[in-house]
Amino acid sequence: MREELHRFFRAARGAGVRVSPAESIDAMKAVADVGFAERGILRDTLLLTLAKSQDEKQALGDCFDLFFSQPAIPEETVPDDAADSQGAPAPGQNEPGDDADRPTPQLGDLAQMLMSRDRNAIAAAMAAASNAAALSDIRYFTQRGIFSSRILQELGIERLRDDLDALTATNPGDAERLAAALEALRENVREVVNQALVLYGREETENLRNEILRNAPLARLERRQVEQMKALIRAIARRLRERYSKPRKRQRRGHLDTRKTLRRNAAWGGVPFLTSWKRRHRDRPKIVAICDVSGSVAQVSDFFLLLIHSLHEVVDDVRSFAFSGHLIEVSDILDIKSPEEAMSEIMSKVGFGSSDYGGSFVDFEKSFLRSVTPKTTVIVLGDARTNNLDPRADILRTISERSKRLVWLNPEGRMAWGWGDSEMPRYAAFCSVVRQCSTAKQLERAVSDIVAAYQ
Amino acid sequence: MNTHLPAHSIEAVTRGLASAGYIASKQIATAVYLAEKIEKPILVEGPAGVGKTELAKALAAWRGLKMIRMQCYEGLDEAKALYEWKYAKQLLYTQILKDKLGEVLGGADTLAAALGKLHDFGDVFFSKEFVEPRPLLQALEQPRGCVLLVDEIDKSDAEFESLLLEILSDYQVSIPELGTVTAIVKPTVILTSNGERDLSDALKRRCLHLHIGFPEQKLEERIVESRVPDISATLRKQIVGFINQVRALDLKKLPSVSETIDWARVLVLLQSSELDHETVKDTLNVLLKYEADIETTMPQVTGFVAKAGRPGVFG
Numbered sequence: 001m002r003e004e005l006h007r008f009f010r011a012a013r014g015a016g017v018r019v020s021p022a023e024s025i026d027a028m029k030a031v032a033d034v035g036f037a038e039r040g041i042l043r044d045t046l047l048l049t050l051a052k053s054q055d056e057k058q059a060l061g062d063c064f065d066l067f068f069s070q071p072a073i074p075e076e077t078v079p080d081d082a083a084d085s086q087g088a089p090a091p092g093q094n095e096p097g098d099d100a101d102r103p104t105p106q107l108g109d110l111a112q113m114l115m116s117r118d119r120n121a122i123a124a125a126m127a128a129a130s131n132a133a134a135l136s137d138i139r140y141f142t143q144r145g146i147f148s149s150r151i152l153q154e155l156g157i158e159r160l161r162d163d164l165d166a167l168t169a170t171n172p173g174d175a176e177r178l179a180a181a182l183e184a185l186r187e188n189v190r191e192v193v194n195q196a197l198v199l200y201g202r203e204e205t206e207n208l209r210n211e212i213l214r215n216a217p218l219a220r221l222e223r224r225q226v227e228q229m230k231a232l233i234r235a236i237a238r239r240l241r242e243r244y245s246k247p248r249k250r251q252r253r254g255h256l257d258t259r260k261t262l263r264r265n266a267a268w269g270g271v272p273f274l275t276s277w278k279r280r281h282r283d284r285p286k287i288v289a290i291c292d293v294s295g296s297v298a299q300v301s302d303f304f305l306l307l308i309h310s311l312h313e314v315v316d317d318v319r320s321f322a323f324s325g326h327l328i329e330v331s332d333i334l335d336i337k338s339p340e341e342a343m344s345e346i347m348s349k350v351g352f353g354s355s356d357y358g359g360s361f362v363d364f365e366k367s368f369l370r371s372v373t374p375k376t377t378v379i380v381l382g383d384a385r386t387n388n389l390d391p392r393a394d395i396l397r398t399i400s401e402r403s404k405r406l407v408w409l410n411p412e413g414r415m416a417w418g419w420g421d422s423e424m425p426r427y428a429a430f431c432s433v434v435r436q437c438s439t440a441k442q443l444e445r446a447v448s449d450i451v452a453a454y455q
Numbered sequence: 456m457n458t459h460l461p462a463h464s465i466e467a468v469t470r471g472l473a474s475a476g477y478i479a480s481k482q483i484a485t486a487v488y489l490a491e492k493i494e495k496p497i498l499v500e501g502p503a504g505v506g507k508t509e510l511a512k513a514l515a516a517w518r519g520l521k522m523i524r525m526q527c528y529e530g531l532d533e534a535k536a537l538y539e540w541k542y543a544k545q546l547l548y549t550q551i552l553k554d555k556l557g558e559v560l561g562g563a564d565t566l567a568a569a570l571g572k573l574h575d576f577g578d579v580f581f582s583k584e585f586v587e588p589r590p591l592l593q594a595l596e597q598p599r600g601c602v603l604l605v606d607e608i609d610k611s612d613a614e615f616e617s618l619l620l621e622i623l624s625d626y627q628v629s630i631p632e633l634g635t636v637t638a639i640v641k642p643t644v645i646l647t648s649n650g651e652r653d654l655s656d657a658l659k660r661r662c663l664h665l666h667i668g669f670p671e672q673k674l675e676e677r678i679v680e681s682r683v684p685d686i687s688a689t690l691r692k693q694i695v696g697f698i699n700q701v702r703a704l705d706l707k708k709l710p711s712v713s714e715t716i717d718w719a720r721v722l723v724l725l726q727s728s729e730l731d732h733e734t735v736k737d738t739l740n741v742l743l744k745y746e747a748d749i750e751t752t753m754p755q756v757t758g759f760v761a762k763a764g765r766p767g768v769f770g
Contacts, residue, residue: 018656020660022660023660026493026495029492030492030493033488033489033492033493034465034489040481041481041485044481044482044485044486045485045489047482047664048482048485048486048489048665049663051664052656052660052664053653053659053664054500
């Protein structure tokens with residue numbers, strides 16, 4: 001049973017409940033006290049000792065139910081079997097007689113088990129085979145096949161095949177039944193493996209999927225991935241927020257502030273009774289985000305705007321602008337509306353046109369240049385493809401001079417910069433940083449760097 | 456554990472708590488049973504008024520132990536929670552020392568000799584006599600053990616949590632000048648939290664995590680029965696039924712068990728034997744603590760009363 005508990009801990013970890021070794025020891029101790037007799041009490045005990053929050057309790061409770069419902073799987077064959085035996089009650093009854101009549105070829109263990117419909121024995125054999133195949137090591141959905149075949153191997157499928165061949169020759173009726181039973185067995189094994197995957201592999205599978213997603217180019221997402229990506233972006237935003245919004249105590253001691261100390265102690269003739277320490281100056285600049293939402297980069301800027309705006313707790317003052325042909329301010333839209341509504345509204349207002357960087361910069365200079373102060377970090381997101389219109393790099397220069405930092409995020413690869421109508425090299429001259437930003441990972445890193453400047 | 460052995464079964468815990476007037480759900484009883492068996496503190500979370508603090512009181516009453524309560528608040532520090540030096544007494548001591556200094560140092564000719572004598576004199580300044588024990592230290596010093604209730608831990612600062620860690624895991628406290636004070640008898644520790652902020656993992660890890668939600672209807676009826684024995688069975692059923700319907704509403708502050716009990720008491724005082732919507736409307740302020748909540752509930756009262764009364768009609 002100890003073994004069983006260990007497996008449950010692994011399953012719990014798979015369900016996202018962080019079970020430390022110390023906690024598992026506590027749980028072991030507690031379980032040793034209460035015993036396994038009553039399921040409800042066992043459940044309560046494990047929830048009490050392992051879970052550390054209401055969410056974890058929920059997850060762990062589900063995991064518990066799933067885990068200890070495993071023995072139910074062999075029972076699922078009951079209807080199958082029952083149907084089978086109802087459909088053909090005669091052969092089942094005849095069996096002993098048949099055996100007596102003529103010498104059947106000696107059957108292997110598995111075949112005997114299947115023929116005798118000994119459910120308990122099958123369940124036990126299945127459990128043993130799963131253990132031998134180290135089923136709890138399953139992590140990814142791609143491993144389903146290999147684990148299934150390993151379990152079948154352990155169960156003795158090869159011998160069964162031989163038996164089946166032999167039976168087909170001698171006793172076709174029995175062979176048919178055995179074949180049906182084998183099919184049911186395969187089905188069972190598949191179920192067991194699937195359940196194990198749900199139990200032990202959930203987190204890993206999700207991690208793998210997220211990892212793939214994080215590195216997928218944002219501009220070429222498939223429709224079904226967009227939803228997942230939104231969830232991922234939300235998670236990234238949450239993580240960034242948690243990391244940077246925590247009011248950390250600044251290290252106060254370290255460097256003596258000589259001037260301040262002398263001033264404070266002037267009353268004592270300069271004898272330093274009270275000391276003053278230098279505090280690190282806290283820099284709280286503002287962010288102005290200018291996003292290209294023309295067709296080619298729209299999706300990237302979607303996610304970018306979402307990310308910036310979900311960081312409101314960290315960033316004091318954000319103003320966002322969107323442009324393709326002309327430029328408008330979108331701060332309010334993003335503030336008030338839900339992400340989906342906001343995006344569709346922005347798109348309907350300025351989206352999908354062909355981009356005119358020069359014209360948009362002129363718009364910006366005319367109406368919003370005041371929002372750029374020496375404390376401002378300006379972030380421009382776009383591919384710098386001007387459709388051969390005047391790039392007006394001079395305005396970007398003004399912005400760069402007025403601001404603290406000018407960061408350009410380009411969804412295109414470095415190789416493409418400067419080719420065709422891309423004016424990136426000309427713009428790059430006035431930027432503090434230019435980075436490629438085409439995947440969620442790069443986006444996260446870029447925003448993280450920008451926000452890190454606040455700390 | 457010399458004076459009180461841990462209960463031998465979960466049922467015994469349930470019975471024991473019931474004898475102290477606390478009707479525990481199975482989960483609560485399991486938690487208490489385990490806390491005594493594996494000697495871990497219980498961290499109780501849940502909405503206000505579901506009986507988190509009451510659990511500690513009942514446990515102390517049942518065990519016949521002293522209950523030491525520490526109410527947490529923002530700015531609570533170790534001087535108020537753990538121990539403090541008795542500064543006034545120390546000052547007096549220095550005065551006395553000054554007077555007696557001549558006697559102590561009598562006969563010493565040189566400065567070195569005087570210093571030597573002073574060293575021999577012993578360092579009583581930071582000794583046990585000058586320590587003022589605060590709740591946490593008191594709890595460790597109880598000769599018979601006690602129930603230590605750390606109430607509303609979420610209100611305290613994060614630093615205070617770290618202070619608790621040593622006590623929670625090892626039942627000991629380190630005082631730099633004196634050394635380590637270990638519990639004579641390990642106290643049963645109960646921490647409560649309203650979930651105002653997330654507690655640190657280090658703290659959670661050291662505790663059994665118990666969440667008390669609103670009780671089921673049957674359980675709540677039994678709680679009311681034990682707390683307000685004068686109430687008639689019909690009224691009890693109706694009250695609990697009514698409150699359960701109110702809890703389904705979207706309110707700012709849902710009525711919890713303590714409100715149910717208060718309301719039951721009020722209705723008994725008003726000598727009503729059945730729930731009717733007039734009385735309900737008059738006494739709704741016992742149940743709901745916000746004007747907006749009362750406004751939301753008011754139009755529904757008649758329907759709720761009818762629904763809650765139905766079992767009473769048939770049964």
